[in-house]
Amino acid sequence: MEEKTIKIALLGAGTVGSGxxxxxxxxxxxxxxxxxxKLEIKKILVRDTKKEREGIPRKILTADWAEIRDDDEIKLVxxxxxxxxxxxxxxTEALKAGKQVITANKDLLAEYGQELLTLAEQCSCDLxxxxxxxxxxxxxxxxxQSLTGSVLTEVMGIxxxxxxxxxxxxxxxxxxxxxxxxxxxxxxxAEPDPTADVEGYDAARKIAxxxxxxxxxxxxxxxxxxxxxxxxxxxxxxxxxxxxxxxKLLGVAKLRDGRIExxxxxxxxxxxxxxxxxxxxxxxVFVHGEACDDAMFMGRGAGKMPxxxxxxxxxxxxxxxxxHDNCGxxxxxxxxxxxVKPVEETESRYYLRLKMExxxxxxxxxxxxxxxxxxxxxxxxxxRRYNGIAELVIITDSVRERHFDDALLAVKEMSVLKEVxxxxxxxxx
Ligand code: NAP
Ligand code: HSE
Numbered sequence: 437m438e439e440k441t442i443k444i445a446l447l448g449a450g451t452v453g454s455g456x457x458x459x460x461x462x463x464x465x466x467x468x469x470x471x472x473x474k475l476e477i478k479k480i481l482v483r484d485t486k487k488e489r490e491g492i493p494r495k496i497l498t499a500d501w502a503e504i505r506d507d508d509e510i511k512l513v514x515x516x517x518x519x520x521x522x523x524x525x526x527x528t529e530a531l532k533a534g535k536q537v538i539t540a541n542k543d544l545l546a547e548y549g550q551e552l553l554t555l556a557e558q559c560s561c562d563l564x565x566x567x568x569x570x571x572x573x574x575x576x577x578x579x580x581q582s583l584t585g586s587v588l589t590e591v592m593g594i595x596x597x598x599x600x601x602x603x604x605x606x607x608x609x610x611x612x613x614x615x616x617x618x619x620x621x622x623x624x625x626a627e628p629d630p631t632a633d634v635e636g637y638d639a640a641r642k643i644a645x646x647x648x649x650x651x652x653x654x655x656x657x658x659x660x661x662x663x664x665x666x667x668x669x670x671x672x673x674x675x676x677x678x679x680x681x682x683x684k685l686l687g688v689a690k691l692r693d694g695r696i697e698x699x700x701x702x703x704x705x706x707x708x709x710x711x712x713x714x715x716x717x718x719x720x721v722f723v724h725g726e727a728c729d730d731a732m733f734m735g736r737g738a739g740k741m742p743x744x745x746x747x748x749x750x751x752x753x754x755x756x757x758x759x760h761d762n763c764g765x766x767x768x769x770x771x772x773x774x775x776v777k778p779v780e781e782t783e784s785r786y787y788l789r790l791k792m793e794x795x796x797x798x799x800x801x802x803x804x805x806x807x808x809x810x811x812x813x814x815x816x817x818x819x820r821r822y823n824g825i826a827e828l829v830i831i832t833d834s835v836r837e838r839h840f841d842d843a844l845l846a847v848k849e850m851s852v853l854k855e856v857x858x859x860x861x862x863x864x865x
Contacts, residue, residue, distance in 0.1 A: 440473040442755050445504040447481040447526060448517035449489050449497070451624040452540055452567070455744030456514060456751075457492050463748070471755035479504050481517070481526075505529050512754055514747060515539040516567075518628065524548055531559045536763055538750045540567035540743060543632075546641035546657040549648065553769045560764035562757055564750035569642040570595060570719045572742035573735035574749075579649040579723070580767035586725030588650040592688045595642040597625045597717035597738030598633035599665050599685040603702075604715045607673050607682060613666075625717050625738040635664035636685060636700040643687030647698050649767075650723065651691050653774040655698055660687075661779035663701040672789065672858050675819065675829055676704050679787075682712045683860065695777040704787050704831075705863040780838035785814070785862035787831050788844075793852040794826040801850060802828075809843035811835050825854055834864055 446453045460467075460475055467475045478496065481504060482489075485497040501522070504510055513530040515523050515537065523544050530537050537556065539545065545552070545568050556563035566576045570593075579588075594600050598620040605616035617634065620626050625633075632638045640660040647655040665685050676683050681704035689698045705712055710732065714720040719737025724730055736742035757763045792798055806813060812833040820827040832840070847853060 439468050440759065441476050442471075442473045442511055442758060443476045443478040443509045444512040444514060444751065445479040445481065445507075445510045446477060447504075447513060447515045447523070449480050449482050449492055450516070451740045452516040452743045452747065453480065454489060454492065455740035456516065456747050459741070459744045459748045461491065471752045472759045473755055475751065475755065478510055479507070501526055505533055510535065511758055512536040512538065512751065514751065515541055516747065517541075518543065520544055520547065524552075527552060527563075528555060531555050531561050531563070534559065534561065536562040536754045536758065538564045538747060538754065540565065540747060542568040542638065542641040542645060546644040549645060550654050550770055553766055556766055557764065557769060562754050562763045563766050564754060566750050567743050567746035569645055570721060570733065571597060571735065571737040571739065572745045573719055573721065573733050573737065574746075575646065575721050575733050576649065578731070578733065579646060583723060583725060583728055583731065584767070586728035588723060588725040588728075589691045590689070590724035591643070591646045591650045591721065592686060593721035594684055594711060594714050594719050595687045595721065595737065596633055596636075596639040596685055597719060597736070598627075598630060599636075599639070600714065600719065600737070601625055601717045602634070603665060603668070603683055603685065606668070606670060607677070608715075610670065612670070613668075620717070623717070624740050634666050636662040639685060639687045639700045643689050643698060643700055646687075646721070647689035647696060648770055650689065651696055651772065651774055652770055653696065653772040654770040655689070655696060655776065659696075659698055659776045661699040661701070665702050667858065668702055668860070669858065672787075672860065675789065676787070677707075679704070679815070679831065680707055681705060681862070682707050684711060684714075686711070691774070692777070695775050697777050697782045699779060699782065701861055703861045703863055706865075709863065709865070780841065781836065783834045783836050783864075784840070785832055785834050785864050786840055787829065787858070787860045787862050788856070789827065789829050789858040790847070790856045791825050791827050791854040792850065793854065794821055794824050795852055798826075798852045801852070802847065805846045805850070806830075806832070806843050809846065810839040811843045827857075831862055
């Protein structure tokens with residue numbers, strides 16, 4: 437009996453798209469066993485059809501979306517081009533044309549994920565996006581399927597490979613920030629504009645997507661309080677080490693007292709914590725639920741082949757659905773409307789590094805300001821003293837963020853203060 441062939445199109449042949457093409461070649465012979473049919477990548481949409489692309493025949497490249505949209509032989513569209521537009525329009529049109537869709541595009545999903553999932557349901561089409569969070573790590577399917585038997589209350593993790601790579605290189609090799617960023621870009625981890633990585637926007641999009649799935653409520657990029665790693669210095673990394681911590685960029689989403697807390701920021705975590713051992717471009721996600729308790733997922737969070745592997749897993753799953761006429765169930769459509777808590781009402785511990793004139797009474801004054809704003813000091817060390825200036829590092833107990841902000845404003849008014857050098861949150865476990 438002749439084997440069936442399922443024809444698909446890729447939108448994009450960059451880092452991820454070229455990886456998907458390479459993987460389809462590697463898996464060619466096995467594909468009928470894995471999925472029930474042969475796979476043919478019939479067309480690839482790119483901007484520049486003249487550019488040489490290793491291993492990809494030029495004749496399947498097109499710059500014309502309509503050629504793909506209007507081709508009834510193409511049953512599945514894989515969007516790996518990135519950005520909001522035209523990706524949003526192309527996915528919408530593909531679904532309306534009855535095509536199944538895969539996307540790795542967290543920018544789009546963190547804004548319009550709920551809209552697109554609803555449309556996919558209306559069109560009885562699959563919309564899969566395993567590669568959008570955590571690269572090769574299976575985390576979307578567990579959140580939508582395996583863990584839905586639990587009431588999930590917490591999702592937390594390292595979800596940006598570029599920043600984890602940079603912080604690892606700064607911590608372990610003493611590398612400076614820009615050198616580490618350049619290497620991450622060369623390795624294909626970074627977004628086309630790495631600002632999204634280093635300012636925490638990429639992680640914010642991923643935590644928004646995961647929070648929506650975990651809590652069954654719409655959380656968008658705009659809901660996430662976001663701080664990046666651009667202000668982290670070699671000095672903070674060294675001091676954190678001396679206190680027994682490492683600095684990581686974390687995404688944290690919690691369901692507390694009927695509200696969602698959702699933040700991305702650098703954090704000092706104890707060097708004995710499992711997340712401290714997540715190095716280089718690896719990502720890791722912790723999930724906590726009332727029935728499942730703790731679960732952890734770890735793997736390569738970025739890069740050509742790890743990301744392509746997640747896309748290919750989705751391709752194979754959808755090929756099976758096509759063959760069994762089983763498309764259209766996606767899960768993940770929000771059915772609750774849980775409010776997001778303003779960041780000032782959440783609680784954190786803090787690492788505070790500052791410089792002030794080394795005068796009698798200065799420390800007592802500082803401690804008075806902190807105490808007067810409900811900020812309790814857990815540890816305080818005078819690190820250096822030079823030219824009449826003292827450098828202090830303080831680690832606080834847990835405090836409402838609004839109270840810490842008030843304290844910091846008052847500290848900045850102190851006549852002996854020279855500089856607030858760093859403010860970084862500290863893990864509360
Ligand atoms: P990339 O290397 O910049 O590739 C983008 C591709 O899309 C290029 O082939 C480009 O064509 C094509 N393209 C972009 N805009 C287009 C347009 N308007 N019309 C036609 N073609 C267009 O990006 P990438 O790193 O592969 O990322 C792709 C997506 O995967 C993004 O959503 C990203 O967030 C996501 N993602 C990336 C990674 C990673 O590790 N890189 C991991 C997970 C998810 P030309 O080649 O002609 O310019
Ligand atoms: N730029 C992203 C990262 C790619 O560094 O994690 C994976 O989404």
